[in-house]
Every structure is written in structure tokens, then in C-alpha cells.
Amino acid sequence: MAGQRMSVTRRTVLRGAVAAGALAGAAATLRPTAAVADPGRRVVVLGGGVAGLTAAHELAERGFDVTVYERRALGGKARSIAVPGTGRDGRPELWGEHGFRFFPGFYKHIPDTMRRIPFAGNANGVWDNLVAAPEARFSRQNAPDTIIPMGRAGKPWATPDDFRETVGSAISTSTKMTDTDALYFANRLLVFNTSCDARRYGQWDKVPWREYVGAGRRSTEFRMLLSRTLTTLLVAAKDDLASTLTIGNMGEQFLGNPLEVGNDGALDRLLNGATNEAWINPWVARLRDLGVKFVSGEVRGLEVADGRISAARIVDASGAAQQVEADYFVTALSTEVARTLWTPEILALRPDLAGMSQLMVDWMTGIQFFMRTQTDIARGHVAYVDSPWSLTSIAQNQFWNRTPLTGFGDGSVRDCLSVDISDWNTPGMLYGKPAKECSPDEISREVWAQLKAHLNDEHVLLRDEDLHSWFLDTGITWDAAQHRNANADPLLINTAGSWALRPVSHTAGLENLFLAGDYVRTNVDLATMEGASEAARTAVNALLDVSGSNAPRCRLFTLYRATELEPFRQLDIGRYAAGQSNLFDAPL
Known part of the structure; x- marks a missing residue:
């Protein structure tokens, strides 16, 4: 069916969820001065989940003319x-x-x-x-349950031995695990925490979590809590598939930082x-106030001309096909949807997208x-x-x-x-x-x-x-x-070796296409709303660079790493380059 070519207009606004008038009024009173969009500043955001809303938010605050296309409901998996x-x-x-x-x-x-x-x-x-x-409960069938306080715990530590003892003691006390198993796991966490980036991405990402922690040789309690439960809780993956890079990163945040140094707030x-009342609806109201337009429509393809995306093929709520033009396109779609858009023509310009076909959901x-x-x-x-x-x-x-x-x-x-x-x-x-x-x-x-x-x-x-x-x-x-x-909403699973398959947000191959999904390589390295937000900010920063904008770049944050262990991470750079194991990596 031939599509009608069109530009984004305000008449195509999505009549979706609207926050209460009081919320919209509050948003209006705090609205910052936003520049009128200049020619060459039209942005189409494909997808209205957390990544799409984040990208729209950051761009609208910087004076871009933004339209978001969402096929189902704003907020995506978070709604x-x-x-x-x-x-x-x-x-x-x-x-x-x-x-x-x-x-x-x-x-x-x-x-x-x-x-x-x-x-x-x-x-x-x-x-x-x-x-x-304030607490979390680990419930067992036909066995006593464990309730763990979620406030700051443990004591400051200054050496690797302190780290092992502090983390090991916390695990054995709270889980009723044997001291031997708890100290062993603490040492595996220490190995990861003292590994340099090159080892984390070059070695540990290729190792499944179960293999890394040697679960097959530990107690049943160890296998259930620190291998199986930990991976399914974090990434809905089996421990024999999940990347050690991903699970290790999370362990570094939850267990390697007992004093919650640098945290935004409480651990849990x-x-x-309800999410819509407490977050999503006020967010949509804020974006509308900033001039963002929302359109009900599903992307069916991307047109390429002269090394750029020239238009997106959209099927609107009535079933009519349209060709939507813009200066820049941000794809904030889930893994399984985004990869259906990568035609041979697009892959020729961005060959790094080919690996997405192997990502697991x-x-x-x-x-x-x-x-x-x-x-x-x-x-x-x-x-x-x-x-x-x-x-x-x-x-x-x-x-x-x-x-x-x-x-x-x-x-x-x-x-x-x-x-x-x-x-x-x-x-x-x-x-x-x-x-x-x-x-x-x-x-x-x-x-x-x-x-x-x-x-x-x-x-x-x-x-x-x-x-x-x-x-x-x-x-x-x-x-x-x-x-x-x-x-309709599967979740990306960071399996062992998947980092190499995941693309970056932007390359020069397709100048005006920017990726904002949680499959993009991010510091948090986990398919979560935090990963989606980080990916969206990275996409917006790349768009600002390409457009020549002098607007402030989006803030990007890094995960916590204990400063006390930095000397050992520096030491590990040389050891990894020389083909040696991590200093604390004893045989399993």
C-alpha cells in the first residue's frame, strides 16, 4: 500500500493518557524557557517507553521539536x-x-x-x-525463611582481606550459609571488583555466572541463592547463560558497597x-508542556537516502500508512522490534547492528x-x-x-x-x-x-x-x-558474550539515526529502565554533537567502584595484558 508522505504536525497528537489538571498546572508553573525550534531541529522518537520519554524530555528541554510515536501505551514496560x-x-x-x-x-x-x-x-x-x-524476605519451601534488613550494613573496610571478611560475614549471617561458602563467594566478588575493564569486557563477559562462581562444586544453598536466585532476580536468566560481566556489576553495587557510598537513596x-499516577502521567504532562507531541502509530520501516534516514514508515491508529519525515530519528524500541527494521541497506551503513540478530530475549x-x-x-x-x-x-x-x-x-x-x-x-x-x-x-x-x-x-x-x-x-x-x-514485551537477556553483539548509540555510518534502547551498550549493562535512560541520554548527546548544538550535554553517571580497590585494578591492567589471572583469582 502506498504511503502518504507527511511532516510531523501538531494535528497528529496522540489522545492518550493525560495527567490531572492540577499536575499539568504544576508543570506549567515550573516550565523553563525553551527556544523555538530552528529549521533542522525536527526529531522523531520511535517508541514511548522509558527510553523514548527520556530522549524526548532531554531534547525538548534543549529546544528541539520532538514527536513521539508509540504503538500501544506511553510508559512501555514501566506503565x-x-x-x-x-x-x-x-x-x-x-x-x-x-x-x-x-x-x-x-x-x-x-x-x-x-x-x-x-x-x-x-x-x-x-x-x-x-x-x-526496609527489608527483603527470602522464602523457602519447607525451610525457615530469611529476612534481611535493607538499610546500610557492615563496616568500612580498607583492604582486600577486610572486604572478604565483611562481605562474607554479611552473607553467612543473613542467609545461614556456611562460612566457607560465604567467604568463597566474597572472594569471587573481590576478583571481579579488582578486575580491570579490559578483563571485565574481554574475559568475564564471555563466562557464564554459574561457571564463574563454581556453583556446581558448592552447597545446595549456595547454588540456590548466589547462583540461581541472584540471576533470575536481576535479569530473568538462567545462571548457566547470564554474563558474569552483568551479574558481577550488580554484585558490586549491592554487596560490594555496604555503606551505599554515592547512592542516590536507599538501596531498595x-x-x-501506581506507576502511572506517581510517575508516568506527570511525566507525559511535563513533556506536553515542553511542546512534545505524541502520536499513536507503529513504525514499519525506515527509508534511506544519501546515507541518512529520510523517513519512517508509520501505520497510524486508523491503519493508514504514512511516511514521516524529520531531521533526526531516535529509535527507542525494544530489541526484538528494533532489529526488524535493519534492512540490508541499513546494515551496509551500520554493520555493527547485525549482531542484534543474535541477542537473546x-x-x-x-x-x-x-x-x-x-x-x-x-x-x-x-x-x-x-x-x-x-x-x-x-x-x-x-x-x-x-x-x-x-x-x-x-x-x-x-x-x-x-x-x-x-x-x-x-x-x-x-x-x-x-x-x-x-x-x-x-x-x-x-x-x-x-x-x-x-x-x-x-x-x-x-x-x-x-x-x-x-x-x-x-x-x-x-x-x-x-x-x-x-x-508482546520480552526482556533482553545479557548472556555470556553478548556485549560484543550490542551496538553503540550512534556511528557516522547513518548520520541522523540514534539508538536509545536498553540493548545499547551502557555503563549499567542491564536491561532495565535505568539502562534505557542512560542509553537515551547517550543518544541525545550524540544528536547534539551531530547537530552542532551548543546546549549542555545530558548528565551521564557511572556505577560505584570502591576507591580502596583501585590500585589492584590498575595492577590488573598489566596482568591481563600479560595473560595472567587476577591477583585474587584462586583455582575453583
């Missing part, structure tokens, strides 16, 4: 999802989620943006809607309300259980260590101080147990099938059974009669004929 038909007597509908939100203290790009999103009554904008979770944070998706009673499971996140589907959860009402759950739905819901399913490939305990082969009703029953198996072994914490209803992420669709689910 809330209204549960249809649940509102009663003037109350809004219950909120579902793709998965519960988690804002670790070492996140810096997302918090920096949140401080620039006005929110009525908040001095620091949306950032003030973050609240700390979440929002004080998997599923990590949420289901919410709405409860008639307040749950008393943990004052924070819960990991169900022995669950076949690698479940984690958070009881939300204890943190939703803005609007308690009784203010939604029919008024009888008093809590929401929001659960992430990280393993969709392992057979469950109830039906003996993986989640990918279970109907939505079977998924809800299976997850509920796995939760009860962990939580009801000593005291009954979950009762069937307290369950009001449940909601499965709408990205999961069931094909009854094929007896299989499809997932």
Missing part, C-alpha cells in the same frame, strides 16, 4: 495497566502492572529525570514519590502509588493478586527461592500512602500482591507445565500455589478466601488452539 471493568461507585479501576517497580539506590539517571518532573506538593518532583523498603525503593512478566485483607508477608520484596517459576513479589498497599487500594475498584480490595514471573520455561508444581504453555487461569492458579507452598509452611499467610481477583499483564496472550502464550 500501569487499568484493569477493565473494576471501577465501582465513582472509584477508578484497579491498577495492574507489567511488573512491580524497583528503584535501587545505585540508579542515578532515572532519579535525575524524576527530579525534573513536577508533582503537586513535592519539592523534588516525582522523585519524592519514592519510598524505601519503590513508588508510593526471554520473559519476565507480572501478575497481581488483589486481596480482601492486608497481607503481612514482608516490609519489602520477597524472593521465593524454591519456586519453579522463580517468583518475586511485593505487597503494595503498605507503600501506597497517596491513595490506599480501598479507593480503587469496588472498595473491598485492601492489598495487592504484585508478583513477577521470571521463569516461563520450567514446569510448575500444579499442572506440570511451563508458564508459556498454561492458560491465564492456569497461570494464576499455579503462581498462587507456589506462593502458598512457600508462605504457608509455618504460618498461614495466604488464604484462598481472601483472594478477591487477579490480573495478568495484557502483553501475555493465550492461543487456545496452539496451547501456548505469546508475549
